[in-house]
Structures are given as structure tokens and as C-alpha cells.
């Protein structure tokens with residue numbers, strides 16, 4: 001069953017057409033990746049999914065939500081949570097305060113929030129060691145963990161991840177990708193945007209290749225990983 005259904009979307013920045021009629025689906029409980037070169041439209045697609053960018057044409061349905069009817073902040077309590085490119089953590093707040101901000105829109109009682117905080121800290125022990133540290137002083141990898149941890153505090157049904165591997169050393173990329181697998185196993189549908197096609201295709205079940213604002217290719221992740229064109233263009 002499709003959890004995310006994107007149908008013929010066009011997105012513009014002024015007169016510049018960034019997405020030219022994109023359609024794709026993500027099944028409930030799947031990890032699906034969107035790969036592509038710089039400027040292909042990956043971030044634009046995620047920003048459309050989380051309601052940050054308006055559609056000129058087409059529609060996005062996530063669960064029973066028609067995304068065009070909501071402001072981005074209204075989608076978070078409905079389970080659509082975006083981990084943006086460049087992390088965008090609250091640099092002046094502590095690690096723990098950042099996690100608390102993730103739960104800002106929740107009305108659950110304290111014990112429920114404490115349980116979820118514990119889940120995040122189990123997943124990322126480095127954050128537990130740094131709870132009082134100012135988030136802006138964390139390393140790039142730790143900031144990425146915090147951005148994902150903060151998103152988890154919003155209790156997502158759908159997690160939109162924009163280039164979580166960007167700027168990270170290989171060992172940290174592996175840790176972050178393992179956390180995505182764990183989050184997905186807990187039932188969260190994941191849309192993963194990546195330039196690191198190799199890693200993304202290892203954890204996703206299905207992939208879409210974006211070129212110049214269009215879907216150029218799609219298929220089972222295992223099949224895409226063996227595709228000669230993709231190997232040449234994205235896998236080195």
C-alpha cells in the first residue's frame with residue numbers, strides 16, 4: 001500500500017522550473033531512495049513533500065493527507081517529519097534542549113516523552129555523553145545524529161531524510177545508515193535523498209534517479225545498484 005503518492009508535480013522558483021512532472025510512490029514501511037547529481041531536484045522534492053514548497057501542478061498524498069492543504073508545521077504533529085539538508089539543529093541550544101524541541105508539538109505525557117528520549121539516546125550513545133553540550137559545537141556526524149534524534153522526538157510515521165551522509169567520515173555514514181535501518185524496522189516509512197547512491201541503494205528497497213527535474217530511471221534498489229549507467233554516473 002502506498003504511504004506516499006506523488007503525482008505529476010511541477011515546482012518552480014520564480015520562472016525556473018525545478019521539477020518537471022515527477023511521479024513516484026513509497027510503500028508503507030519501506031525505505032525508498034531518490035538519487036541524482038547536484039541540482040537534479042532532490043532537495044526540492046523533499047521540500048515539496050514536507051509542504052515547504054508549493055506545487056504549481058500535481059499532487060502529493062501522504063497517508064490520508066493532501067499535503068497542499070497544510071502548512072509545514074501542521075504536518076509534523078501528523079507524523080510527516082523532515083530532517084533537512086545541513087541538519088539545521090538549534091546551534092545555541094544544548095543537545096537535550098534540541099531533543100525537547102523535537103517534541104514541541106506533542107501533547108503526550110512526560111513518561112511517554114522520556115521513553116522516546118531514551119530510545120533516541122540508546123540509538124545514539126554519543127548524544128547521551130553530550131546532553132548538556134551546545135549543539136553548535138558538536139562534530140558534523142554528531143549534529144546529524146542530533147538532527148535525526150530530534151526528528152524522532154516528533155514521533156514520525158514518515159521520515160524525509162535529505163543527504164544524511166553529507167560531509168561525514170565513512171564510519172559515521174555507516175552508523176547513521178544503521179540508525180535509519182533501525183528506525184525503519186520500528187515501522188517508519190523513510191524517503192532518503194542521497195548523493196551517496198552506493199549506500200542509499202544498499203538500505204533502500206526501491207530507488208528513483210532524478211535528472212534535471214525528471215525521473216530518469218527507477219527500479220528495485222538491487223537492480224539499480226548493478227545498472228551500468230548508474231555505476232558510471234553515481235557509484236564511481
Ligand code: ATP
Pocket residue numbers: 013016017018036037038039040041042043044045195
Ligand atoms: P544538491 O544535491 O546539490 O543539493 P538537488 O538535487 O537537491 O541538488 P535542488 O536543490 O532541489 O537540487 O535544486 C534543483 C534546481 O532548482 C537547481 O537547478 C537549483 O539551482 C534550483 N534551485 C534550488 N533552490 C532554488 C532557489 N531557492 N531559487 C532558485 N533556484 C533554486
